[in-house]
Amino acid sequence: MTSFSVTTSQKDGKLDLGIEEHAPNVERWDAGTAFTTVGTAARRLEAIEKVTGRAQYSSDVRLPRQTYAKVLRSPYPHAKIVSIDATKAEALPGVVAVIHKDNTDRIEWYDGSAVFDNPVRLIGDEVAAVAAISEEIAEDALNAIEVQYEELPYVTSLEGATSPGAPRARRDSDSEGNISGEVKRYTRGDPDAGLRQADIVIDDIYTTQAAVHNALEPHGCTAAWSGDDLTLWDSTQSIFTVRQDVSKALDMPEHKVRVIKHHMGGGFGAKQIAWKQDVIAALLAKKAGRPVQLMLDREGENLAVGNRPNSRQRVRLGATRDGKLTGIVADIEQANGAYQTGGEASNVSGIYQTLYKCENVRTVQKPLYTNTGPAVAFRAPGQVEGAWALEQAMDDLAIRLNMDPVELRVKNYSETDQSDGDKPLSLPEGLRLAYDKVREAAGWQGRPETAKSGRIRKGVGFAAHDWGAGGGNPPGYAWIELNEDGTADVTTGTQDIGTGTRTGLAQVAAEALGLPLSDVALHLGDTALGPYAPVSSGSATQATIGPAIQAAAADIRDGLLDVAANAMEIAKDRLSVRDGMVLVDGDASRGMSVKKVMQEIAPNTLRAQGARVPNPKDKAIRTFGAQIAEVEVDCETGEITVTSIYASHEIGRVVNPALVESQIIGGITQGLGFALTEERVVDHRLGRVMNPNLEEYKVPTVADIPAIVNVPVDVPDLAANTTGAKGVGEPPLVPAAPAIANAIFNAIGIRFHDAPITRERILEAMANHRSIERARSTTTSQEQSA
Amino acid sequence: MTTHLPLALTVNGEDHHLMVEPRRTLLDLLRHDLGLTGAKKVCNMGNCGACTVMVDGRTVYACLTLAIDCEGREVRTIEGLADGATLDPVQQAFIEEDAFQCGYCTPGQVMSMRALLDENPEPTDDDIVRAVSGNLCRCGAYAHIARAGRRAAELRKQQETEVGA
Numbered sequence: 011m012t013s014f015s016v017t018t019s020q021k022d023g024k025l026d027l028g029i030e031e032h033a034p035n036v037e038r039w040d041a042g043t044a045f046t047t048v049g050t051a052a053r054r055l056e057a058i059e060k061v062t063g064r065a066q067y068s069s070d071v072r073l074p075r076q077t078y079a080k081v082l083r084s085p086y087p088h089a090k091i092v093s094i095d096a097t098k099a100e101a102l103p104g105v106v107a108v109i110h111k112d113n114t115d116r117i118e119w120y121d122g123s124a125v126f127d128n129p130v131r132l133i134g135d136e137v138a139a140v141a142a143i144s145e146e147i148a149e150d151a152l153n154a155i156e157v158q159y160e161e162l163p164y165v166t167s168l169e170g171a172t173s174p175g176a177p178r179a180r181r182d183s184d185s186e187g188n189i190s191g192e193v194k195r196y197t198r199g200d201p202d203a204g205l206r207q208a209d210i211v212i213d214d215i216y217t218t219q220a221a222v223h224n225a226l227e228p229h230g231c232t233a234a235w236s237g238d239d240l241t242l243w244d245s246t247q248s249i250f251t252v253r254q255d256v257s258k259a260l261d262m263p264e265h266k267v268r269v270i271k272h273h274m275g276g277g278f279g280a281k282q283i284a285w286k287q288d289v290i291a292a293l294l295a296k297k298a299g300r301p302v303q304l305m306l307d308r309e310g311e312n313l314a315v316g317n318r319p320n321s322r323q324r325v326r327l328g329a330t331r332d333g334k335l336t337g338i339v340a341d342i343e344q345a346n347g348a349y350q351t352g353g354e355a356s357n358v359s360g361i362y363q364t365l366y367k368c369e370n371v372r373t374v375q376k377p378l379y380t381n382t383g384p385a386v387a388f389r390a391p392g393q394v395e396g397a398w399a400l401e402q403a404m405d406d407l408a409i410r411l412n413m414d415p416v417e418l419r420v421k422n423y424s425e426t427d428q429s430d431g432d433k434p435l436s437l438p439e440g441l442r443l444a445y446d447k448v449r450e451a452a453g454w455q456g457r458p459e460t461a462k463s464g465r466i467r468k469g470v471g472f473a474a475h476d477w478g479a480g481g482g483n484p485p486g487y488a489w490i491e492l493n494e495d496g497t498a499d500v501t502t503g504t505q506d507i508g509t510g511t512r513t514g515l516a517q518v519a520a521e522a523l524g525l526p527l528s529d530v531a532l533h534l535g536d537t538a539l540g541p542y543a544p545v546s547s548g549s550a551t552q553a554t555i556g557p558a559i560q561a562a563a564a565d566i567r568d569g570l571l572d573v574a575a576n577a578m579e580i581a582k583d584r585l586s587v588r589d590g591m592v593l594v595d596g597d598a599s600r601g602m603s604v605k606k607v608m609q610e611i612a613p614n615t616l617r618a619q620g621a622r623v624p625n626p627k628d629k630a631i632r633t634f635g636a637q638i639a640e641v642e643v644d645c646e647t648g649e650i651t652v653t654s655i656y657a658s659h660e661i662g663r664v665v666n667p668a669l670v671e672s673q674i675i676g677g678i679t680q681g682l683g684f685a686l687t688e689e690r691v692v693d694h695r696l697g698r699v700m701n702p703n704l705e706e707y708k709v710p711t712v713a714d715i716p717a718i719v720n721v722p723v724d725v726p727d728l729a730a731n732t733t734g735a736k737g738v739g740e741p742p743l744v745p746a747a748p749a750i751a752n753a754i755f756n757a758i759g760i761r762f763h764d765a766p767i768t769r770e771r772i773l774e775a776m777a778n779h780r781s782i783e784r785a786r787s788t789t790t791s792q793e794q795s796a
Numbered sequence: 797m798t799t800h801l802p803l804a805l806t807v808n809g810e811d812h813h814l815m816v817e818p819r820r821t822l823l824d825l826l827r828h829d830l831g832l833t834g835a836k837k838v839c840n841m842g843n844c845g846a847c848t849v850m851v852d853g854r855t856v857y858a859c860l861t862l863a864i865d866c867e868g869r870e871v872r873t874i875e876g877l878a879d880g881a882t883l884d885p886v887q888q889a890f891i892e893e894d895a896f897q898c899g900y901c902t903p904g905q906v907m908s909m910r911a912l913l914d915e916n917p918e919p920t921d922d923d924i925v926r927a928v929s930g931n932l933c934r935c936g937a938y939a940h941i942a943r944a945g946r947r948a949a950e951l952r953k954q955q956e957t958e959v960g961a
């Protein structure tokens with residue numbers, strides 16, 4: 011069995027458990043490992059359920075006497091609730107429960123707020139909730155609730171929040187100037203001197219928009235009580251976080267709350283924390299004495315449960331004439347909405363500190379309160395916003411230096427994590443491999459000349475990225491039971507949020523156990539089955555739970571070989587397991603099936619627990635990638651067609667190439683939306699979101715996507731963990747938007763600092779550009795005639 | 797008290813006689829009255845295609861269709877597509893091409909693709925794109941969905957050849 015020695019020390023005032031691994035049987039899967047299952051494009055284990063409509067999502071739970079809930083939301087961006095009268099709603103036939111601040115105890119929620127708070131601080135804040143026997147009656151009941159508000163001054167824009175004398179988005183906060191949290195300051199070297207010494211300085215302001223995750227399955231859950239036990243079928247990226255937060259909110263012990271999530275219709279970060287509706291559904295179900303399903307409608311989804319915060323970034327890059335970076339300075343503001351949810355984590359500063367080698371770096375990141383929906387992590391939070399600015403600034407720098415943009419990046423290559431004591435990277439050549447592969451695939455010949463005429467103009471753009479996640483997020487656990495028929499049940503408290511976790515982990519389990527994939531069942535997404543696993547975020551699930559499964563499997567194998575050695579009367583060291591057979595000296599014909607070996611000890615089974623040990627302390631684990639975008643711009647209509655994107659991502663070992671490719675095309679598709687169409691539009695005079703729906707919030711469609719060429723790097727990162735796999739969920743989104751922006755610049759010679767680059771912005775910029783050109787040519791001809 | 801009206805319709809070959817509110821959508825009828833939760837409620841306003849089903853062989857957004865407008869009609873949902881344990885070629889192709897991740901849009905995508913092939917067994921790439929352009933996929937599986945459309949057309953052809961032989 012895996013054993014641990016635990017050493018403790020004080021770190022940041024908290025007990026730091028330094029868990030050392032003692033699992034000598036765990037193989038490190040190096041580059042030469044001969045696999046049977048890992049590395050194959052195995053089909054998703056739940057594929058048939060998903061194509062037949064049988065996969066049960068949180069929205070599809072149907073329980074006897076189930077009722078349906080809806081939430082009444084604030085129509086004002088900031089207002090005091092003067093009174094709530096729900097008597098008419100309560101009297102409607104079919105209504106089973108109505109709750110609001112006046113008839114429930116105050117329950118503390120994020121950032122000093124309450125589940126039903128007063129005042130309300132954004133359009134969409136929760137005011138009341140109803141449960142009824144049908145969705146339609148629940149809607150009627152919402153309309154029958156009478157609420158009187160007293161409007162308060164509000165601020166919804168970043169500019170507004172930072173202007174002198176701005177209204178306070180949070181009256182209960184004593185921070186100055188709407189600052190919502192810690193201003194994150196980072197300095198190394200002497201950045202001001204670095205900029206002074208530079209031969210060339212780039213100095214520009216970039217902005218990125220608020221973007222909404224808009225997972226197709228909205229947030230929500232189904233809540234059912236049995237006595238004083240609560241079960242929640244929740245659309246969440248973290249069943250254990252929901253259990254912890256809900257049990258705390260309801261003052262219940264954790265073991266009385268069970269959270270289940272079999273399938274999930276996407277999360278993209280927005281479902282990584284517990285949200286108010288988890289508690290609201292539980293309260294309604296308690297009051298009604300019936301199960302309650304509370305799935306948000308699309309408007310609620312767009313208003314109240316997370317978005318990528320909009321940012322403003324002033325970026326300064328200094329470089330010598332031969333292209334060495336002498337200084338990087340980024341001043342960042344971000345609009346975090348009305349609440350710090352604890353899941354925002356948009357570290358825009360990060361990429362400035364790590365992607366390129368530079369001794370002199372300063373970042374200042376200022377989070378601000380606004381009366382808008384709360385920010386929460388959105389696929390590569392912060393890195394997407396930072397890359398938008400940094401990678402365009404690098405493109406400008408390369409132009410000013412008359413250098414190939416990739417060469418400029420190669421020249422400033424970093425093999426260490428400069429933000430973390432210059433720790434060596436776990437795979438220092440990772441980004442270089444991505445540069446080389448993507449250049450080769452795209453036939454990169456440097457940046458083409460920008461066309462001077464023609465209606466359709468073509469351009470090519472390059473962008474790179476790193477991402478400090480993907481390395482695993484311990485602790486995390488797995489249990490395996492090898493059954494008497496030679497099949498295995500693998501159980502872990504992680505969740506498959508739609509990415510293919512179930513399949514990728516089953517492949518690791520099958521490989522590590524020496525069983526065919528069809529003999530492995532992978533159970534996840536149920537706190538009652540356990541064991542603990544962390545939130546599915548940071549592209550970390552495969553790298554967190556894979557090694558835990560591998561560790562448990564190593565013990566199972568060891569036990570199996572003991573039994574086999576005994577049964578076959580052959581020395582254990584001559585035995586191995588592969589594809590359901592115990593081999594003798596590597597020979598299957600002299601072997602014995604795992605099933606037969608297990609029958610030697612039936613009805614006993616073999617059981618083991620595996621733990622994900624801490625990440626190495628002496629290495630920085632990162633993932634890397636580079637993309638090349640090819641675009642066409644129609645100068646008359648402003649239409650941008652992204653024709654191709656070549657992508658190469660260093661993500662460690664590829665456990666399943668089909669699933670990895672799906673993540674890559676999906677990330678790039680979201681990057682395309684971020685670059686060109688997606689934006690939560692707020693009318694700042696009214697404080698109102700103008701497009702809280704999928705009609706006007708423009709996510710890409712099948713007709714918008716380019717040809718995507720994925721060029722895998724596929725090198726195991728064994729410094730990261732024993733499986734060599736890191737993570738791929740977030741990375742492909744990061745460089746897509748700046749690569750597209752750089753390609754647009756290459757096509758038409760106009761730099762767009764503000765995301766998204768809508769058709770409107772293209773046309774406006776081109777009109778300005780033309781009038782400048784006209785003015786220039788007039789001046790030139792005047793000069794000539796003079 | 798809300799009024800209910802009688803409604804008779806066929807869903808996946810089964811006759812149903814129900815009392816429904818006139819305002820009930822076909823989507824709510826399927827998901828709540830009949831427990832057919834394959835069609836999904838995502839936008840509830842005809843933007844996303846996740847609720848796509850067939851009525852008398854033509855695709856509709858079930859969220860924009862009133863249940864009572866389906867009186868006497870034949871509704872087919874994702875649950876009625878596979879023939880017992882045998883998947884429809886479109887379903888098979890979606891699996892082979894990994895044409896989904898989370899799977900929430902998949903029932904709608906599959907129904908749109910199936911309707912295309914019923915009408916046009918040899919679609920061009922443009923036909924395929926147009927057929928599913930009203931089906932949003934936030935996981936961005938589009939490239940694989942388009943591939944699955946081509947594969948499904950092949951599989952159907954193979955099937956017909958086999959049946960013919």
